[in-house]
Amino acid sequence: MVVVARPFDPRLIRYVPSTRAGLAQLGVLGVATAAAVVVAAAALARALAAAVELRLDQPALAVFLLALAARAGLTSALGVVAARMSATVKASLRGDLLGAVGRRGPTWLAGQRAGELATLAGRGLDALDGYFTGYLPQLVLGLTVPVAVLGTLLLTDLPSALIVLVTLPLIPVFGALVGWQTRTATDRQWHRLQLLGGHFLDMVSGLPTLRAFGGARAQVGAVRRMADRHRAATMRTLRLAFLSALVLELVGTISVALVAVPVGLRLLDGRMTLATALLVLLLTPEAYAPLRAAGTRFHASMEGLTTLDQAFTLLAAPSAEPGRTTAPAARPVGLIELRGVTVTFERGDGRRVTALRDVDLVLRPGERVALVGPSGGGKSTLLNVLLGFVVPDRGQVLVDGVDLAGLDLDAWRRRLGWVPQRAHLFAASLADNIALGDPDAPRADVERAARAAALGPVLDALPQGLDTVLGERGHGLSSGERQRLALARAFLRDAPLLLLDEPTARLDAASEQAVVEATASLVRGRTALLVAHRPALLAVATRTLHVDDGRVRPLETQEPVAV
């Protein structure tokens, strides 16, 4: 985990310009709050000094009440402004993050990163609330209030001002020192704690297996011992972590003692009025309070800043999909030609791998070409190039002689039907899922597409038929049914060119049969490029190409289709 030590990330202003105005508002409110703090303390000091002489100083009490009410209102306003900043930043970063997916194309999101991004844009950014509403206002007050307090003290009692001036910096210094010390200790413990904490989840997840081997009940003792070790380890960390709380608390309270006792002695000599002395006493703790509050919220704010850092790092990643001109695309798909297409990827570990090497391929209208070969050989990349998800490093894709790089991608994709290995199903109705590419499609067409894709029995078994709403990620459908739904999308699109990526992968025999039959009827009379492993699907192809290590060659007829 990257720990950002800065209290404010300057990239925030670059990505969300409105935060500049928010910061300015926070600053103004912070200055006003500081003024209210000083006025309230002065008024209360006067009222108390009068009370000691058994006088009721009504004007002073009124001013005190008004100033504290103003302070309360200003503090709330600070919170509201901070909360508004938080909500705005979250909404804006969410839009940027999700927009980035659109701009960079789906291949930008490989595996791990997709999950990370979905979590970050979803619940992850909520961690910013702690930073904005908890930490940032205190940080602003931590600048304005001490200045106002020090200024007042300088004018009223120089020795006290000097004591505060010397001790105040101890809070950030000690806070940083202790925080830095605990962080190294915490880091060391963290891994261990996670192991133990995760162990409970692990045991619970594996309960059916423990039970299957007769061991569930015997593990109760193990869980208790494990949780006890967890407690011991946590306590070791906390002993250090709470030191920061001790120091922050001590600096604040000891300086009150340091100020109060000499002031008392000066009163004794008659060198000071009681009202001034009480003002000094009441103001001194105010100088430390915001910094201490910021210190106790340090951890919550760190989480927020780390989240911000993740978001900015993702947003700053280089763009893969260049801008395009919007040359119109000819309507029917004719000849498709790949000329010397080479595609390379940067892997997670920074190494570049070549997915396609100098591929030449001609796809004539009406041809149905099957791609076979080992996984990782480049079959899916070939489809991604045609979809425009991947831009070749070298070489060209020509559609009727026009470079794909110059075509309007949306228009081009409208002429494609795509069936991926594992289609994403949306948390919407079956009909909406099928009509993904054409939300205004007539109901009858959607139904026809569904039945053509062998979804008929599924629809008939559901009481609400096409209006059945799927759960998150299509929860409620089996893998075979999902693939048939993906085929139904392609049927509805009625596109001249079909790109099918192993539509029967991971299906059991019965589902495979249904999907193969539906696929066969889908590709009839269209141009198709299909990745296939199973013989049943190869039967629909007019010719077969072998893709291995990024190279494409025709499959000899005698060669077995094994992979």
Added chain:
Amino acid sequence: MRPILAFAAPLRWRLLGAGLLAALTEAAGLGLMATATWLLCTAAGQPPLIALSVAIVVVRTLAIGRGVLRYVERLASHDAVLRMVTEVRARIFAALADRPAAAPALRRGDLLSRMVSDVDAVQDLMVRVLLPMASAGLVGAAAVAAAAFADPLVALVLAVGLLLGGAALPAAAARLAARAGARLAPLRARYAVDTIDLVHGAADLAAYGARDRFEARGAAHAAELAATERELARRAFALDAAATVLSAATAVAVLVTGLARGVDGVWLAALTVAALAAGELSLSLLAAARKGAEIRGSLHRLAELLTAGGSGEPAAEPAGRPVPDGPLTLRLTGASVRYPGAAAPALSDVDLELPPGRHTAIVGPSGSGKSTLLGLLTGALAPDSGRVEADGAPIGEYDAQRWHTAVTGLLADAYLFHASVRDNLLLGRPDATDEELRAACGIAGLGEWVAVHGLDVRVGEDGAELSGGQRQRLALARAVLAEPRVLLLDEPTEGLDPARADAVLAAVRAHRRGRTTVVVTHRLAGLDTFDEVVVLDAGRLQERGTQGWVRAHGG
């Protein structure tokens, strides 16, 4: 909440100590400001220095004491509460272990991790809700008592102010927080689904040109979420402001009342400052009340789970009929299973006999009831009608733990623990030697891999650091190692390439020759050597055949 607080009972002295320390910490802060005020007001009367010496010592002691007290209190409270969490975890685990029926509902990952974080809510309940409330209550009471020494009416005024700030406002904050949670949760959940659709469905959206439509929908949902958050934040901060104003008003009321009642001026000044400081406690109570509202759902779920069963004590003496040694004959007669809420039964009217030594294959499409049938044999499920018997007695009558070791294997929900390969294997047979472990791995086709990587390599959470095929073979090796009387294998070669799948299955069957073995599969290849092949479809036993059936059916 009562079942959770029951866990606090054995720790009552530790918790009480922590509560007292917390109250002393707050009292020290209050006392510091009050004593310092008293010191200054007294000094203004220019008495001899000796009149101030006690106050000076008290001020210095409280100044140091508060920090030290805070540190000790934090450690004491966390120690006590973590002890409580330990016990809660053990009890939750025991409750789950005792409730086989609850397991399928918990299978989904998010529910599981939610349950684990629910346990952490116990910590929040004690440290961030109950402890601050208890200490604020004690300190408030002490302040009122001190005021009563000066004047009863002043004490009454202070008590009313503190009650309003310490009880009424926090109650309002809790209600507001609960309502906020109820309003935000569905909006947040909806937006989480939007992000999943936009991110994981990026390729589908791009290919079908639906990206802009979904992005606009997501943005609209995000904006609605942001607007709701802003509105709720405004109300919450208004309550904070009210708390501050109330504490100021209380202090002023104390001062005015005290003057009217002729209370000594110096003491009145100290009391006023103390009232102001006590009023600030209500801000921490607001935070506690909000936290309490936030974790309410978690605690409710936990309490439900805890009251459902499980004593947390080690298993009692085995109950039920002992499983007979020697060969075992299992028989299903007219067995039917219907899951709650399912339209059709998962199994209906199935007859099946598993005499000793027979190798049986169960084939059929997914969802045909194969795994349900295995669940009946392991005793994880009970039939709704019909009988499941072993040697003539219903299997439910046998001692459950012994039954699990006699009839087990590789089941659909096989899990690999975040531990070493050895530990995962030993679960099958705790007393196995390394040679036996390696032999089992060899049978499951993992021999070479173990020879290279050894038995001590960790497999990651649910085998995440292994490939799908390795994971499957390790789970299979564990099942083989268990050497049960009846070995059940649910899709044992899933994720292996066809050639290796055939080899592994053949090796396992050779090892099990003469001992009852049941293999569930959807692959038809290699089935012709089984003693019996049973075909399930839609929960019904469609066909059964002996050797050569598959050949005849073109598999």
